[in-house]
Amino acid sequence: MRPPRYPVERALPARLVRERHEDRETWWTRTVGAPPSVYGERWIERGPGVLRSWDPSRSKIAAALEVGWAGGLPDEGERWLYLGAATGTTTSHVADLVGREGAVFAIERSPRAFRRLLGWVDRWPNVLPILADARAPLSYAQRVPWVDGVYTDVAQPDQVEIALENARRRLRDGGSFLLALKTASMGRDAPAPVHLERALASLEPYFDLAEPVRLNPWHRGHYMIGGRARAGRWAAEPDLTPSPARPVRSRWLPHPRRATDGPGRRSDRGSGRSAPRPERRGTKS
Numbered sequence: 001m002r003p004p005r006y007p008v009e010r011a012l013p014a015r016l017v018r019e020r021h022e023d024r025e026t027w028w029t030r031t032v033g034a035p036p037s038v039y040g041e042r043w044i045e046r047g048p049g050v051l052r053s054w055d056p057s058r059s060k061i062a063a064a065l066e067v068g069w070a071g072g073l074p075d076e077g078e079r080w081l082y083l084g085a086a087t088g089t090t091t092s093h094v095a096d097l098v099g100r101e102g103a104v105f106a107i108e109r110s111p112r113a114f115r116r117l118l119g120w121v122d123r124w125p126n127v128l129p130i131l132a133d134a135r136a137p138l139s140y141a142q143r144v145p146w147v148d149g150v151y152t153d154v155a156q157p158d159q160v161e162i163a164l165e166n167a168r169r170r171l172r173d174g175g176s177f178l179l180a181l182k183t184a185s186m187g188r189d190a191p192a193p194v195h196l197e198r199a200l201a202s203l204e205p206y207f208d209l210a211e212p213v214r215l216n217p218w219h220r221g222h223y224m225i226g227g228r229a230r231a232g233r234w235a236a237e238p239d240l241t242p243s244p245a246r247p248v249r250s251r252w253l254p255h256p257r258r259a260t261d262g263p264g265r266r267s268d269r270g271s272g273r274s275a276p277r278p279e280r281r282g283t284k285s
């Protein structure tokens with residue numbers, strides 16, 4: 001059975017183009033970049049600009065379009081925080097969608113992938129690549145302003161927490177939250193639909209959620225989930241993320257070298273790690 005199509009009635013982002021052929025549709029982004037292609041995609045001239053083909057088998061957002069994702073998408077003039085940019089296949093299309101007036105802050109922690117990302121970003125004027133761990137949002141807080149959207153595609157067991165923590169620090173009220181949920185990364189204790197339900201339950205307090213979509217057959221075991229950030233959603237919660245600038249020791253735990261249960265032995269090796277400390281929330285960089 002063919003998957004359902006992107007809802008016809010829904011307005012597409014201004015720089016997204018759908019072309020209909022006899023028995024199929026193709027997706028294109030109106031590019032702000034310069035050739036050559038980033039990953040072998042097609043470039044064609046159309047009207048005043050140039051379109052780049054967007055392949056659902058290479059990109060989870062394009063696959064989500066194919067299966068009827070009706071939640072938020074990057075749109076012209078917006079700023080997006082992109083977690084897990086890898087070599088930039090999807091990043092380049094997100095950058096096309098937000099256009100020259102928008103910006104994409106592309107976080108990637110693998111130096112190898114990052115080097116390949118650097119191979120094309122200088123041809124896109126609106127991408128800021130940042131080599132960093134998305135689990136440590138304070139390490140790039142100075143370089144990322146408040147954003148209109150957060151997209152996460154990190155394939156980690158704690159992908160939901162990573163996405164939430166970044167959204168809490170940088171996503172404006174009413175902003176879009178998109179997460180390519182890879183259930184295979186979340187453990188074998190439960191089937192994919194159970195992982196999906198757990199993820200939705202974690203997000204529900206903070207977002208008006210869109211209907212999740214399965215990304216089969218292009219990305220098996222993946223869902224696109226997300227929604228719009230509710231106003232004041234984080235207000236009741238203290239910030240418990242340790243700051244990388246001052247993480248070293250907690251006032252409430254014994255110093256690891258002093259707390260011994262014998263000469264030179266630590267009584268609790270776990271206490272050698274930095275403990276969470278409350279700090280101010282939502283500081284702008």
Ligand SMILES: C[S@@+](CC[C@H](N)C(=O)[O-])C[C@H]1O[C@@H](n2cnc3c(N)ncnc32)[C@H](O)[C@@H]1O
Binds near residue numbers: 058083085089133154
């Ligand atoms: C599935 S790939 C992303 C594909 C990419 N979004 C695309 O569509 O072109 C996942 C990427 O997330 C990166 N990643 C995993 N954990 C990360 C973390 N904690 N911080 C930053 N990047 C991470 C990996 O290095 C990998 O490049």
